[in-house]
Amino acid sequence: MITQDIFVTVDNVIFTIINDKLQILFIKRWIEPYKEMRALPWGFVLEEETLEEAAYRELEEETSVKNVYLEQLYSFSDIKRDPRGRNISVAYIALVAREHIFVKGGSDASEAKFIPVDKLPKLAFDHRKIVDYAIKRLKRKLEYTNIAQYILPTKFTFTQLQNVYEVVLNQKLDVRNFRKKIDKLWIIKATGEKEMGNQYRPAKLFQFVNKDLEIVEIL
Amino acid sequence: MITQDIFVTVDNVIFTIINDKLQILFIKRWIEPYKEMRALPWGFVLEEETLEEAAYRELEEETSVKNVYLEQLYSFSDIKRDPRGRNISVAYIALVAREHIFVKGGSDASEAKFIPVDKLPKLAFDHRKIVDYAIKRLKRKLEYTNIAQYILPTKFTFTQLQNVYEVVLNQKLDVRNFRKKIDKLWIIKATGEKEMGNQYRPAKLFQFVNKDLEIVEIL
DNA sequence: CTAATAGTGTCTCTGAGACACTATCTA
DNA sequence: TAGATAGTGTCTCAGAGACACTATTAG
Numbered sequence: 001m002i003t004q005d006i007f008v009t010v011d012n013v014i015f016t017i018i019n020d021k022l023q024i025l026f027i028k029r030w031i032e033p034y035k036e037m038r039a040l041p042w043g044f045v046l047e048e049e050t051l052e053e054a055a056y057r058e059l060e061e062e063t064s065v066k067n068v069y070l071e072q073l074y075s076f077s078d079i080k081r082d083p084r085g086r087n088i089s090v091a092y093i094a095l096v097a098r099e100h101i102f103v104k105g106g107s108d109a110s111e112a113k114f115i116p117v118d119k120l121p122k123l124a125f126d127h128r129k130i131v132d133y134a135i136k137r138l139k140r141k142l143e144y145t146n147i148a149q150y151i152l153p154t155k156f157t158f159t160q161l162q163n164v165y166e167v168v169l170n171q172k173l174d175v176r177n178f179r180k181k182i183d184k185l186w187i188i189k190a191t192g193e194k195e196m197g198n199q200y201r202p203a204k205l206f207q208f209v210n211k212d213l214e215i216v217e218i219l
Numbered sequence: 220m221i222t223q224d225i226f227v228t229v230d231n232v233i234f235t236i237i238n239d240k241l242q243i244l245f246i247k248r249w250i251e252p253y254k255e256m257r258a259l260p261w262g263f264v265l266e267e268e269t270l271e272e273a274a275y276r277e278l279e280e281e282t283s284v285k286n287v288y289l290e291q292l293y294s295f296s297d298i299k300r301d302p303r304g305r306n307i308s309v310a311y312i313a314l315v316a317r318e319h320i321f322v323k324g325g326s327d328a329s330e331a332k333f334i335p336v337d338k339l340p341k342l343a344f345d346h347r348k349i350v351d352y353a354i355k356r357l358k359r360k361l362e363y364t365n366i367a368q369y370i371l372p373t374k375f376t377f378t379q380l381q382n383v384y385e386v387v388l389n390q391k392l393d394v395r396n397f398r399k400k401i402d403k404l405w406i407i408k409a410t411g412e413k414e415m416g417n418q419y420r421p422a423k424l425f426q427f428v429n430k431d432l433e434i435v436e437i438l
Numbered sequence: 439c440t441a442a443t444a445g446t447g448t449c450t451c452t453g454a455g456a457c458a459c460t461a462t463c464t465a
Numbered sequence: 466t467a468g469a470t471a472g473t474g475t476c477t478c479a480g481a482g483a484c485a486c487t488a489t490t491a492g
Binding site: 074077 | 223224225226227263264265266267268269270271291293294296297298305307309
């Protein structure tokens with residue numbers, strides 16, 4: 001029998017939209033290596049849990065969260081990715097609506113916070129590579145699935161939906177064309193309610209028809 | 220420090236086309252569990268190699284191969300996937316042209332052979348799940364990249380190219396529409412040569428313009 | 439000249455994108 | 466009634482798919 005001295009970990013790329021910007025959760029490292037730098041929340045995989053369970057457990061250590069979407073991204077295995085020893089990390093993407101996530105109190109150890117993707121500092125380990133890959137996957141998936149629902153509140157306005165697309169794809173979209181396209185896909189339906197309380201015309205509230213991830217050619 | 224007793228392995232889903240059929244390489248297991256059943260070629264990840272290197276090394280243990288395309292598929296981690304102990308397996312997809320792969324002599328131990336995807340027997344472990352996922356990925360990737368080149372000889376006819384699409388997507392395609400579409404993508408070019416030796420009109424030979432994987436909206 | 443596959447063009451329909459005005463609410 | 470955002474329709478162009486015949490070779 002072979003012996004292996006390899007540690008298996010999970011890294012989470014947790015996306016949400018705050019202030020109309022796509023943001024990712026980072027902790028601040030308080031020990032070497034990469035002390036003081038930002039890093040993705042990570043954790044060891046325990047013997048009695050799957051990778052997905054490990055990712056979910058890790059997620060809950062840093063945040064209070066509900067209605068989260070979790071998807072395996074890729075496994076990273078560069079020999080030197082952690083200078084302390086051989087490590088293989090399975091990265092996960094998490095998508096959450098702003099309303100459904102709460103970052104746990106900044107114990108001095110972790111100090112977790114969301115940072116906009118266009119303002120990322122230099123990151124620890126190979127986390128920049130992971131983040132880049134995660135963004136690419138998210139963009140792609142937005143275009144052929146109903147994944148947008150996981151980053152939105154259950155009930156949302158058409159404008160909010162469009163904003164998800166604009167912020168993730170990082171480009172402005174035409175209001176009329178966007179609505180036409182979404183309408184034809186039948187992935188959302190009106191709730192009959194309206195968003196009140198603003199000093200302008202109230203917007204209709206919508207919800208997604210299918211609460212599971214669905215492949216739909218979109219955009 | 221945590222101790223982990225988890226073995227990390229790689230499983231290879233090796234695709235090629237033989238007799239106009241999409242086929243995958245399997246070995247026959249000669250020990251329990253799943254003795255006598257078909258399984259994907261697999262191997263342990265060594266401490267001084269990346270996952271991709273492990274997949275490639277394993278590939279070379281079962282076959283002589285050149286010009287192979289290798290891509291990480293997904294990591295499988297069901298607690299009970301191997302009854303002998305905790306195991307996490309990173310699956311890889313390999314694509315090879317029939318001409319570029321040779322299955323090593325059937326030592327009684329392994330007896331490796333290609334089996335058409337529509338005639339798979341019951342497979343060992345969770346390999347059915349892996350295979351299904353691999354086929355799905357391959358189909359999808361065929362539609363938006365130039366990945367077909369890796370399953371074709373360097374020079375090929377338009378008919379052969381169309382056959383790759385038909386066999387992988389498992390549907391007949393219209394000759395004229397297919398040619399029009401491929402033409403417009405500028406991903407292949409005529410070599411000027413023709414395929415001779417047949418008792419009918421000789422077909423022009425083509426080759427791919429870009430030898431690297433390229434994202435191109437296709438079909 | 440027969441058998442077998444290579445290779446080509448047109449029409450219709452649908453989806454994508456460009457583009458500007460009216461509707462509805464609060465203060 | 467001013468300010469602010471919600472919500473809507475038309476035209477043009479490009480790509481997708483349906484469809485049938487001619488071209489070229491070996492024997």
